[in-house]
Amino acid sequence: MKKSRKAGLLIVTLVIPALIFTFLQFFADNHYDLPYYHPLVAPNGSVVDERGDTVYQQFAKLTLKQDSTRDTLSKKLIGQVTVVSYLPAECRDTCKLVLSQLERIEGLRKEIPELTILTLAEKGAEKSADDGWKVIYADRESIERCLKELRFQTVIPKSKTSGLKSKLVLLDKKGFIRGYYDGSDAPEIDRLMAEIKILDYEEKLKKRL
Template sequence: MFKSWKAGTLLLVLLVPALLFIFLKLFGRNHFTLPKYIPRIDSTTGEPLMRKQVNLKGENVIDTVFHTVPGFRLTDQNDKAVDQSVTKGKIHVADFFFTRCGTICPKLSSQLTRVQDIFRDNPDLVFLSFSVDPEHDSPEKLQAYARKYEAIPGKWYFLTGDKAQIYNMAQRGYFLPVVDHGVSYGKPDETFIHSEKLVLVDKEGYIRGFYDGTDPEDVDRLILEIRVLLDMYKTQ
C-alpha cells in the first residue's frame, strides 16, 4: 500500500511539470507588449498630437501620434549607397560610434556582436551603426572595424557620409545627443561626444526602447524586448 502510494506520488511529481509545459506550449500566449516612445507635439498647444486610427480589432480609436525615424542616404562599409530601404519590413537596432573611439565604442560594438549572434538567423532584424566621425571613417576604415566585430554582411551596416545628415539622424531621428567640439584635444574621445545608448525601432519606424549599450544587463533587456517585439508581429 505504502509502495503504491509512493509510486503514485513520484509519477505525479514527474507528470505535472510535463503536462504544464505541454499546456503552455500549445495554449500559452505572450501578453507582453512594448510602448512607443517620443510622442509628436502640437506646436500650437504644446500637447501630444492625437488622431483617429483603426486598431488591430478594426475599431476606430483616438490615439497619440508618435515620432517615426526619418529616412537617410549614406555609404556602408562596402562603399555602397545605403538608405532606409534596408530597414523596410524589419526591426532595427541603431547606435552611434566612431572607429577611433577607445572608451565606450568597443563596449557598444562588443555587445552588439553578442546580440547579432543571438539573432543571426532571423531575417527580420538588422543593425545600423552610424559614424559620428565621417571625415575619418572611410568605407575602408569601417570595413576593418566590421571585420573586427564579426559583422554579418547584409545584417549589420556601418554607415558614413554627410556629417550634417548623421548628426541630424542622431538628434532628431533617434533623440540621442552627439557633439563635435570642432577642435582636437589630443584624443579623439575628447573631440567627439556621443551617446552610449542603443535604440530599438520597430518595422513601422517607431522607437520602442533605449538601452545602455555598455551594460550587459541592460543589453539583456534589449535581447528580451527584441523577442517580445518579434512575437508581437507574429501574433498580430
C-alpha cells in the same frame, strides 16, 4: 454517467484556459508591452491623437551625406527591427565594449532574420559590414543631424543613462522608436535582446490573428 463526466471534464479543460486568456487579454495589464516614444505635437502644443489613440513620430528613413559633395545615401527603417548605434572615428574602450555587445545582438538573427543593426560611422572608423550589420560612413555633421532626429539625447526616467557614443536605439518594423539602451552595460543589452524578441513575438502573433 461516465460519458457525461468525461464530457464535463473536456468542457472544463477547454473553456477555463479560454476564459483565463480572455481575462488577461482585456482586463489585466500586459507588462510585456513596449512603450512608444515621441508623440506628435500639434502647432498649438497639444498631443496629436487619432480616434483616441496617441499618434507617435515615425521614422521612415535616414539620409546621410557621405562626403563634402552633394552625394547622399538613404537607409530605410521600415520593414525590419532596427538597432541604431553610433561609431566615432576614434573607438576606445567604451566604444569597443559597445561593438562587442552589438555582436551579441547580431547573434539573434539566427532566430530573427528581420533584425538589422545599423551603425552610423564617422570616416576613419574601422568596422566591416555584413548582411545583418549595416555600417554607413558619413561626415560628422550629417551623423549628428541623424542622431538628433532619432533623439539620441533622450533621457529615460529611472533608467541607466548613457553617453552619445554608447547609446542604442530600437525601432520596430513600422519605424517607431520602442527603446533606448546603454550599449556598454551587459544587463541593458540583455533587456534589449529580450525586447527585440517581444517585438518579434508580437509580429508573429499578428500574423496568426
